[in-house]
Amino acid sequence: MRMIVLFCVAVIAATCGMAGTASAGVKTIVKTRTYDITGTTGAGLVVAMNRRGPKHGFMTHAIAQTGYTVNWAFDLSQDKGVCRLRQANGTLNLTYTYPRVASTVTPALRKRWNRFFTGVRAHEGTHGRIAGQMMQAAERSVRGLKFANDPQCNKTRSEARRRMEAAYKAYEAKQVAFDIREHSDGGHVENLIEALVGWH
Numbered sequence: 001m002r003m004i005v006l007f008c009v010a011v012i013a014a015t016c017g018m019a020g021t022a023s024a025g026v027k028t029i030v031k032t033r034t035y036d037i038t039g040t041t042g043a044g045l046v047v048a049m050n051r052r053g054p055k056h057g058f059m060t061h062a063i064a065q066t067g068y069t070v071n072w073a074f075d076l077s078q079d080k081g082v083c084r085l086r087q088a089n090g091t092l093n094l095t096y097t098y099p100r101v102a103s104t105v106t107p108a109l110r111k112r113w114n115r116f117f118t119g120v121r122a123h124e125g126t127h128g129r130i131a132g133q134m135m136q137a138a139e140r141s142v143r144g145l146k147f148a149n150d151p152q153c154n155k156t157r158s159e160a161r162r163r164m165e166a167a168y169k170a171y172e173a174k175q176v177a178f179d180i181r182e183h184s185d186g187g188h189v190e191n192l193i194e195a196l197v198g199w200h
Helices: 042-052 107-141 154-182 188-197
Strands: 007-009 013-019 026-037 064-079 082-101
Touching: 026 042, 026 107, 042 082, 042 107, 042 188, 064 107, 064 154, 082 107, 082 154, 107 154, 107 188, 154 188
Parallel strands: 007 064, 013 064, 026 082
Antiparallel strands: 064 082
């Protein structure tokens, strides 16, 4: 018997604006949410997570989730028709969603749960690190950007967005590749679930 279980990363939303003043670089804001589950066995906890976890698609639920949004403020200057992007200041808003056992469980099950949860946090933490790397890559991609004959900075702003979207695409592919490896047969996620259930 193989239990179907998902961890997932949520799709990002990005916004860009123009800033008059700059606070350098990229910053990350992290929030953690939990949802309660109950059960008296490892299998029961897995069933509860599959029922109550964050939605993944229309019909399925994930056990845990890393969601993030991205906001950028562009510090632009214009001199004699030349628009220069002096700095791109980004904020990565990360939200982790995890299960929390709300029922009394045996010491043996609690020990298995703690090992399982450590693995879950490591998985979602990797998603968060990839998102952080994406932000750094996006910021590097627009460093020194400038256009002549751009008095309203429209060309510069448009090119900055294009470069950042290319960085997002590359790092979203890394997020997907990581999940494929983790969810493969005999992979990390399967091992975590089987250890929680007590199959090995």
